[in-house]
Structures are given as C-alpha cells and as structure tokens.
Amino acid sequence: MTTAAALGSVADTVRRIADGEVTAAALVEPAIERIASGDGELGAFLAFDPTGARAAAAAVDRQRAAGVPLPPLAGVLVTLKDNLVTAGLPTTAGSKILAGWIPPYDATVVERLRAAGAIILGKVNCDEFGMGSSTERSAFKLTRNPWDPARVPGGSSGGSAAAVAAGMCIGSLGTDTGGSIRQPAAFCGVVGVKPTYGRVSRHGVIAFASSLDQVGPLARTVADAAAILQVIAGHDPRDGTSINAPVPAYAAALAAGVAGLKIGLPREYFEVELEPGVREALDRTIAALRDRGAAMTPVSLPHTELALPAYYLIAPAEASSNLSRYDGIRYGVRADAQDLLDVYRRTRGAGFGPEVKRRIMLGTYALRSGYYDAYYKKAQQVRTLIKRDFDAAFAQVDVLLTPTTPTAAFPFGAKSTPLEMYAADVFTLSCNLAGLPGLSVPCGLTAEGLPVGAQLLGKPLDEATLLRAGAAIEAAVGLGDRRPGGARGPGGASP
Amino acid sequence: MATLTRKEVEDIALLARLHLEPPELDAMQEELGAILAHFRTIAVVDTSDVPPMTHAVPMDAPLRVDVPEPSLPAAEALRAAPRRDGDLFVVPAVITGPSGPS
Numbered sequence: 001m002t003t004a005a006a007l008g009s010v011a012d013t014v015r016r017i018a019d020g021e022v023t024a025a026a027l028v029e030p031a032i033e034r035i036a037s038g039d040g041e042l043g044a045f046l047a048f049d050p051t052g053a054r055a056a057a058a059a060v061d062r063q064r065a066a067g068v069p070l071p072p073l074a075g076v077l078v079t080l081k082d083n084l085v086t087a088g089l090p091t092t093a094g095s096k097i098l099a100g101w102i103p104p105y106d107a108t109v110v111e112r113l114r115a116a117g118a119i120i121l122g123k124v125n126c127d128e129f130g131m132g133s134s135t136e137r138s139a140f141k142l143t144r145n146p147w148d149p150a151r152v153p154g155g156s157s158g159g160s161a162a163a164v165a166a167g168m169c170i171g172s173l174g175t176d177t178g179g180s181i182r183q184p185a186a187f188c189g190v191v192g193v194k195p196t197y198g199r200v201s202r203h204g205v206i207a208f209a210s211s212l213d214q215v216g217p218l219a220r221t222v223a224d225a226a227a228i229l230q231v232i233a234g235h236d237p238r239d240g241t242s243i244n245a246p247v248p249a250y251a252a253a254l255a256a257g258v259a260g261l262k263i264g265l266p267r268e269y270f271e272v273e274l275e276p277g278v279r280e281a282l283d284r285t286i287a288a289l290r291d292r293g294a295a296m297t298p299v300s301l302p303h304t305e306l307a308l309p310a311y312y313l314i315a316p317a318e319a320s321s322n323l324s325r326y327d328g329i330r331y332g333v334r335a336d337a338q339d340l341l342d343v344y345r346r347t348r349g350a351g352f353g354p355e356v357k358r359r360i361m362l363g364t365y366a367l368r369s370g371y372y373d374a375y376y377k378k379a380q381q382v383r384t385l386i387k388r389d390f391d392a393a394f395a396q397v398d399v400l401l402t403p404t405t406p407t408a409a410f411p412f413g414a415k416s417t418p419l420e421m422y423a424a425d426v427f428t429l430s431c432n433l434a435g436l437p438g439l440s441v442p443c444g445l446t447a448e449g450l451p452v453g454a455q456l457l458g459k460p461l462d463e464a465t466l467l468r469a470g471a472a473i474e475a476a477v478g479l480g481d482r483r484p485g486g487a488r489g490p491g492g493a494s495p
Numbered sequence: 496m497a498t499l500t501r502k503e504v505e506d507i508a509l510l511a512r513l514h515l516e517p518p519e520l521d522a523m524q525e526e527l528g529a530i531l532a533h534f535r536t537i538a539v540v541d542t543s544d545v546p547p548m549t550h551a552v553p554m555d556a557p558l559r560v561d562v563p564e565p566s567l568p569a570a571e572a573l574r575a576a577p578r579r580d581g582d583l584f585v586v587p588a589v590i591t592g593p594s595g596p597s
Binding site: 101102104105196197198211237240241243244305306309310312313320324327328329330331332333334337338339340341342343344345346348349350352354357358360361362364365368374375377378379380381382383384385387417418419433434435436460 | 499504507508509510511512513514515516519522523526527529530531533534536537538540542545546547548549550551552554556557559567571572574575576577578584586587588589591
C-alpha cells in the first residue's frame, strides 16, 4: 500500500510540486509500479499508458523548472473511463466492436485535464457502452472491488471507482447516465459527482443516451472531486447541449458547513427495503447533519416508482439510435459478408455483447412506428412528472439526501436477470431523468466492512451546495483514513 | 410468459440490424417480454395534460458564426477504416442488379 500512502490530495500534490518538495516524475514512477504489480488482481485498466504518463510528468517538471505558474492539476494522477475518446490511446467503451480503435482526437474533458497538468495513467474498465451496474458487462475483463475481491465494484464506471479506491490514482473521470458514477463510488467508498446535464461537455464522450449522459469526477475526497470538476466544467461550443453559465469556485463552498441548510428526506427513498447496514449508515448521517445545524425536512417525490420503467424505455431508445453508428464501415471491427445489410447485421451481432443487444432491441421496439406514443412519448411525459416532483421539493429545501443504493456492493453473479440488475439503479435514475446534479459520498461501513454511500441531489447548476453538504458528511461520518484491506492512508497506522 | 412472438423478435432484430443466433432469439423473446410487462406500469399513469420532456434544462438551440472551421483531415478520418482504397471506404455492393449484386 505504499502508493496509497504516497498519493496525497490534489491540493497537496500541486503544492508539493510547486514548492519543489517533489517532482512529478518522482510521483509518477511508484504509481506506474503499483499499477504494473497490482492491476493484474484488481482488473481496473484496459489501456495502461506509462509512456504518456512519464511524458506528461516531464512536461509538468519543465514548467516548474521554467518558473511558469503551475496549472490547477499539475502532477495529479488520473485515469479515464474507457468511453472518453483519447487521441493516440485505445478506446473501446468496454466493447469488442471497438477493439483496437485509436481515436483521432481528445474529448473536451480530456483536453481540459491535459491542459490543467493532470497526468493520465490510462483508460479504465466499464460495462460495455456504460450499460450495466457492476462492470461485469465489460467485454474484456472483470474488475474487483478493492474492499472485497469477491464483490463487484459497481458500474458502469467500475474501473474508475476501483482504481481510486485502490490508490492507483487520485481521481478518475466517469460518466453517469443512470447512476454510473454515483453507484460505483458508493460501492467502492469514494466520492462521485454527476453534474447538472449540460454543465460538463459531452464532446468526445461515446454516447449511450444523449439526453441523460454526463461526465463527472470520482475521487477519494470531496475536495479532490471539486478540484477536478472545476477544471472540466464550463461551456463548450462543440457540445450543443452545453450550458453557457459561469462556473463558481467550488473550493470556496467546501468549508461552509450545513448550519441553516434545509435538507429534504424524500420518503419514497426510505420506505423501500434497505439493507440494514445501509439504513444504519444513513440514520447516523441524518443525525450528524442535524447535530451540525441542518434543518432536516421530510419531502415527497410521488412519481419516484415510475423512474425505473421510464428510464429503461428512454435510455435504450436513445441507445438504439446512438449505437446505429457501429456498422463496421468507418472504424471498429467489420465482419465479412456478401452484401451490405449482412455486413451490418453480422458486424453488430458479433461485436455487441448480450446486454447491449438487449437494450438495442428494447429501444428499437419502443421507437417502432405505431409504438412511439405508447412507449417513448409516454416515458417522456412521465419524465416531466418526475421533474415537477423535484421542482416542488426544491421550493421547500436546498438539497435532498437519500441512500445512493439500496445495498452495499454485491457478489459477482448475484444479479441473474436484467430486471434485478436494473433495480440496482433505483435511487440514482431520477436525477438523470430530471437533469439534476447528484453526488455520492461515503458515510460509513456496514458490519461486513463494505462502504455505504449517501446521495445528495441538488437544484440545476447548484453543484456547490452538493459539495458543501458532501464535505460536511465526509467530516462527520466519512471513512477518514480507513482504506480497503484494512490499510490506512497518510497519518494512519497500517495494521 | 413471453408477450412477444418469435416473429416480432425477428422483425425487431432486422430493424436493429442485429444478427441473432437462434438461442439468442429464444432468450431475447423471454427477456424482452418480461421487461416490457414490467414497464407497462407507466401505461396506467394519466398523462393527458402532461407535455413530454424534450430537454432537462431549458435552452435555446445554439448557433455559431457561419464561417468554415478546420475539420478532421481525410487521412485521419480514414485511418481506422476496416477496408479502404485510397481516400475511400470500401463496402460491399449497395445497388443490386437483376442478377444479384453487381
């Protein structure tokens, strides 16, 4: 666990390099070693890039030597979910249909990380095209949960969450279409932020469901997640849905505390069956926030139970359209066949995995002529009802608190049917349907020693309040220096 | 109980341009049927006066200044092509004559 101890916070890293205490090159070498020796067991990486990482570190060290002011993430070690395109680095989105593809450009978020001095260690595993809740649907490998290798890391950004939790990087970018940042963050005991729809550019994100997808950071602490969000947030003219609004200084919100903050507890999220360890952790979180002066108010989001069926019509419908581009013609894998129709059918039949095929079929069914009103339009109307629920709640409170997931991380193979797997996202989907920002922050461990996540949902573009409340939860009931495998981080003793 | 016929599943697979092997068609028939049955819960919701959501965050369609900007060079765009001939993507015959593919 030497690297876990060596990886400090974003702020510490930048300060130590600026002060000349350490070079970026000296930070990157143990991280490379740790990944080379430890990732075989963890299974987080799909493309490991020590050469690129060393070059980025050398660039930071040259800036320091030249006396140039260091950018905000100088020397910060990061990984990227493999559905973010990277110039010169293989990008598969966890799918065989893109095996070996090397994109010709960087996603906007990748460009921004590079410009901010971040050191990209590589691309990490995910469910194929982001469709899954356990990373078991990757076409390439399983990723293990660092807290218990017999359990999933969550998904679809499971590689990101596992790599951060295992101390292989300080932060990672994931994407969240129905909970794919927040759910793995909860399962792996890290912080995950799903920004407001439009807050972060989707240019260069391999599309799953375009009206729901957002990129966001996963990191060990709220402050680190805030620092990364600060760099990636903001308008991008290359994304037509990017919001042109100023980005506040997130770090300024972190120390504000929760005194006087009105926090809503949506009863529909607490009335369902929760694993006892999850319920106990949430009860402690609520008590701690009340002790610190927050006003806890019960609220109702009456259409919550409709979110799951609405989501699983809208997301597959959009996916069936988005994934029509994988036809074996311009890039990716092509199957041999006599005529064009057969090239399409054979390429897609061989290249997509079972869950992706299932969702393409579901989406094609829902969008079929004569069925559109009954399925897709109906689901979009339900989406309006869900948004109205949130509008009414936010007229009374500043932020909502819920569990991120009904259970802690589950064992491999535990969800045997598609519907069981879909239910793992029951608390995270509404946020995407309504376009709101959401955050998951660790709020304790179950009796079995597995992390539990508390989810905060906020008003559009009010990420700052989520980070403020998240920092308060972290300080009161967070994991502190507890690490997977019983190891402790900087300042703690290793048992 | 499957709520989709085998023929419907085959039709959807063709529309989706997916070749599915017979065991996949069997599984799809059962699973899609179960999923769709579950999703019929939204059919009973009264949405007669509810507009469908078109965008989570209201915004105008953005316009940019109408001037040419650099785009991906042809060599870059073609680099990952599974089959190519010079600056062209190679595909099987699209237009068929009376005696089959020409």
